Amino acid sequence: MVGQNPANGIQKVCVIGSGTMGAGIAAQVANAGVPVLLLDIVPKDGNDRDAIAKGAVAKMLKTDPAPFMSKKAAKLVETGNIEDHLDKAGECDWIVEAIVERLDIKQALYEKLEAVKKPGAAVSSNTSTIPLGHLVEGRSDQFKRDFLITHFFNPPRYMRLLEIVAGPQTDADLVAKVEAFADRAMGKRVIRTHDTPGFIxxxxxxxxxxxxxxxxxxxxxxxxxxxxxxxxxxxxxxxxxxxxxxxxxxxxxxxxxxxxxxxxxxxxxxxxxxxxxxxxxxxxxxxxxxxxxxxxxxxxxxxxxxxxxxxxxxxxxxxxxxxxxxxxxxxxxxxxxxxxxxxxxxxxxxxxxxxxxxxxxxxxxxxxxxxxxxxxxxxxxxxxxxxxxxxxLIDRLGPGQLSARLTAEGKPVPAFLKAAGDQPFYRVENGKRQYLTADGSYRDVQRAAGVVLLEDIKRGAEPLLKNGSAALWDVGDGVVALEFTSKMNAFDEDIIKLIQQAIPLVKANYKALVIYNEGSNFSAGANLGLALFAVNIAAWSEIEKLIAGGQAAFKALKYAPFPVVAAPAGLALGGGCEICLNADAIQAHAETYIGLVECGVGLVPGWGGNGEMLDRAARAKMMPKGPMPPLAKVFQTVSTATVAKSAAEAREQLFLRESDGITMNRDRLLADAKAKALALVDGYAPPEPPVFKLAGASGRTGLNMAVRDFQKKGMATAYDGVVSDRLAQVLTGGDADVVDVVTEDQLLKLERKLFLESMKDARTQARVETMLTTGKPLRN
CATH class of the missing domain: 1.10.1040.50 (N-(1-d-carboxylethyl)-l-norvaline Dehydrogenase; domain 2)
Structure with missing residues (x-):
């Protein structure tokens, strides 16, 4: 969860109705770090009058995909029932009704709500079938001013659309307040619709x-x-x-x-x-x-x-x-x-x-x-x-062709389509995307206030640098964005080369760099297909060059004389995770799925991820002191190829630090990352290289004993044990003794050695090939 209320005016929400939709709406409010009261009817039998709402929360904690971004978010949901606890709705700034689609039942609830809600608190229905005017029949003018429809899509955590309908008497400021909360706190793209059946x-x-x-x-x-x-x-x-x-x-x-x-x-x-x-x-x-x-x-x-x-x-x-x-x-x-x-x-x-x-x-x-x-x-x-x-789609088909074929078949052509003629519905003028209006003129597509999208910037600009897999863009205010453009945004030599070219350019002309793209996924990691090709022709020097090049590029970003902020969204796996770990700060979209997954394909992280995770674990406030607790935590996370299923989970698993930010709305990620980068500019100095006191051979023995225990229980394969041993060698410093100090460079050298050793193993090659051909891990 975000951990703080990112929107103004709404400090607590009440959701009435704990079915799939109502419970999901409550979970998403809690994901934003905002307290929520979840109410439902009293069950016909049983001693627990709150059982239905409690059961909904319990069910969500077991549901996959999970409605909660973190199990901690569930603690923000207070459960109750309508008969005993409706007065608590009076404490809330927004009351969402998500009960059965029957007008009489909804109207009866609104009558009760009117007696307890505070003036100016929003009341909304999640309906998509009943007109707003019917819902508020018989209610006071104040209630009508405070009422609107908020139509969420299921599941509310993952579906970004929220359709809002305001009535003729609805207070415009109240609608704006709900919209701002839904946008910034709940991550929704809000669309205002008319009060027509099914909306849009x-x-x-x-x-x-x-x-x-x-x-x-x-x-x-x-x-x-x-x-x-x-x-x-x-x-x-x-x-x-x-x-x-x-x-x-x-x-x-x-x-x-x-x-x-x-x-x-x-x-x-x-x-x-x-x-x-x-x-x-x-x-x-x-x-x-x-x-x-x-x-x-x-x-x-x-x-x-x-x-x-x-x-x-x-x-x-x-x-x-x-x-x-x-x-x-x-x-x-x-x-x-x-x-x-x-x-x-x-x-x-x-x-x-x-x-x-x-x-x-x-x-x-x-x-x-x-x-x-x-x-x-x-x-x-x-x-x-x-x-x-x-x-x-009409533009792709051709507006004129669509109208002509409809006419030829004797089918009606809507007036708007007929008036458009051969004009496209969208065009780009002076770097601005424009849309055709009903009066035949074009208007600029407007983003919500504060939204900055790279796709808009790219329409009116040329990249500062570009090759086949990456580009560098000026995104304003002295900040540049490094964009990956390869398939699945996987890392290859072109991305590494552009990183090295970008650093002197940013140093000379700009203030900060943001690593960001608008693909479905931030990065799926290294291009394993290229690596496997190199293996098949025994080009070991090329693989070693790729690993060393990636390490050098990521450390060049880490120690650059300007702030670097990573802004992941979607998958950030392997190298995609490691480039984030090497940044000064992370501003992650809430739906970021991040992890070091190399062990799953028989490898060890090779671009600095091991050292960065050890450093994070050693500095984490929750971590007991001494060399073993941080080591055990990192070993467990990396050896099991754990992937955080949200940015909130990523913080719990130490991929994100407490100081790193989480953006709920994907549209606002670039603006938030820019703001974080600019906040670091004054007085910026690169971090000091870490030095590690690692557990040495005795620590490695302890880790390997744990792996053997998993193997005996059938929870790890024979080759899992081999891979885990290689990882343990890195995390414990190789031949270092527990009293020795291990430098970052020494740890990187050990990473390279064991990555290459893993890549030469036929069992790793089989895992990589299986993953590339089937998308599923091989448990050999």
């Missing part, structure tokens, strides 16, 4: 899924073909169409359909998608509700020998059969939508059957569900994880 994301997303499922059945497209055609080429996550339905729950689709059908105006195109679905009804009745049930459109069959076979549902017969992955799409069709929709046969027909209606429907929603196309695009990218929003 669920209205368009539900329509999209209904269209895609119907079209697959009508055109004889298999679930595998549908997920291929309607997946990656359209920027849909790898689940595709049917895989996504399995993920969210097959049984959720009829519920969403009914809620929209009950509230949408007559004549809405959504009604054209509604038809009897006996196959889906049977799936739900038989418990095939997706991943949470026995299976869905896909399922896994387990053989008697422990093998697993992925099965897919035949849409025509309703029977399962082994998955049949379709062949590759014709060249270019996976990237060119215009080509995809014109392919002969059912491939092109299915692509058009999705894109034609869905993109047309999106154009209808401008002015109705949202003010502009940016809100609609962002809602779908954040709420459904689309890579491209619908208007970005």
């Amino acid at each position: 994301a669920n209205r368009l997303g539900t329509y999209w899924l209904a269209v895609a499922i119907n079209a697959a059945m009508d055109l004889g497209v298999t679930v595998e073909e549908a997920d291929q055609i309607g997946g990656a080429p359209m920027g849909v996550p790898k689940t595709g169409i049917f895989g996504l339905v399995d993920l969210v729950g097959v049984d959720l689709m009829p519920l969403l359909s009914k809620s929209l059908a009950d509230t949408l105006p007559k004549g809405d195109p959504y009604f054209d998608t509604i038809r009897p679905m006996p196959l889906v009804e049977k799936m739900i009745a038989d418990g095939f509700t997706g991943r949470k049930g026995k299976g869905g459109f896909y399922k896994l069959d387990k053989g008697k020998d422990g093998s697993r076979t992925k099965m897919a549902l035949d849409l025509a017969t309703g029977e399962y059969r082994p998955e049949n992955k379709p062949g590759k799409l014709p060249s270019g069709a996976d990237r060119d939508l215009a080509k995809l929709v014109t392919l002969p046969g059912k491939t092109g027909a299915y692509a058009w059957a999705i894109l034609g209606p869905v993109l047309s429907y999106a154009a209808m929603l401008v002015g109705e569900a949202a003010d502009d196309i940016v809100a609609i695009d962002d809602a779908m990218k954040l709420g459904y994880n689309w890579k491209f929003g619908p208007f970005e």
Whole structure:
């Protein structure tokens, strides 16, 4: 958790309703370091009147992926029940209602809340089906001023979209206060929507899924073909169409359909998608509700020998059969939508059957569900994880071509789409991204106040330095950003070379450097594919050169005459972790998954990670004094290839120091990292090199005994023992005695020696090859 309230005005939150959504909202508030009161009804039986809310917290502590960023965050959740503890809601600055979607029950709750809440405290509903005006019927003017809708997406920790709806009487300052808290404390990208059924994301997303499922059945497209055609080429996550339905729950689709059908105006195109679905009804009745049930459109069959076979549902017969992955799409069709929709046969027909209606429907929603196309695009990218929003897809397809084909087929063309003609919905002018408005003019895309994104900077600037794997950018205020651009942002010689080139440039002309990028992952570590290639041609000198070069580059950053701040987000593994450890400070996104994972592929960390972790552990306030406690902590973390599952966990595991920062909103990471770097500039001096008093041979014996015990219990393999012994040699100083002082350079030399020894071992090579080909560890 952040450990302090990063937003103004909201010091405590109450969430009423501890179902999956309500409990998840409460957890995310706690993740921000803010106290939260979680209330639910009194159970019909049992002695504990708070059992339902307590049970929700207990369940979240066992859930994977975890709603809590740290188990410590759960301590900020106070549980209770509505009958006994509703008065405690009066202590809260924001009350979130997340109870059953029934108007009468919600209104009854609001009547009780009105008697206990303090004036000016926000009350919001998580509904996406009931109009705001209906919710506040019969309430006082004060209550109406304090009321809004805050529609979170599940799971609230991981889904960044929050749709906010304000009523005609809602206080604008109150909305701004809630928005600021949701943005900065909860990490949400807030989108203001109109009070229309389903708002933006669920209205368009539900329509999209209904269209895609119907079209697959009508055109004889298999679930595998549908997920291929309607997946990656359209920027849909790898689940595709049917895989996504399995993920969210097959049984959720009829519920969403009914809620929209009950509230949408007559004549809405959504009604054209509604038809009897006996196959889906049977799936739900038989418990095939997706991943949470026995299976869905896909399922896994387990053989008697422990093998697993992925099965897919035949849409025509309703029977399962082994998955049949379709062949590759014709060249270019996976990237060119215009080509995809014109392919002969059912491939092109299915692509058009999705894109034609869905993109047309999106154009209808401008002015109705949202003010502009940016809100609609962002809602779908954040709420459904689309890579491209619908208007970005229209630009890829061609606005004029879309209108022409709709017209040729006798289908209506929305006025906004027709007015656009051949104009793109987005363009870049003078380095600024602009969007087309309803009046035909272009306006700059506006970011929230304080947000700085590298993608915006890059539109109007040239890099200071650049090669095939990295670039250096001026991000303003005397700060430059080092960006990785290789596949998975993996380290190679080009990145190491650019680091060495960047240091004198920054020293001469700038104040500080931030290591940052906007990829899905900060860095997956060293490029193991290149390393394995070098092994196969016995180019040992090249491997040694890569290790020595990485060490030199990272230490050059560490001892540079200016502050260096690492700003990781997503995976920061192996070398990606080590470059962070060598920085003066870390400003991590809350969803940073960081760790030294080299032992998992038979290696030892080779770019200074061992020494940096030992130094952190020795300085940690929580660590008992003496050489063994820090050593044992680092050995356990590194030998087991532990990866922190959040920045909060990373702090507990010592990858982050107490002084390092955590940013909840991904959009604010660069600005926060810049601010941290600039705060270090005045009076900056590079750190003094550490000296280590390590445990020597006797300490190594203790570590190895622990590993042998794990092996006896079947918790570690034979080769795990070998790898752990190599790690123990590094962490205990090799041949050093317990009274000897080991320098940083000596430790780095030992790292290089044992990394190379590991790389020459055929068992390590097998682990690396398995990881590269399957993405899974080999337990040899």
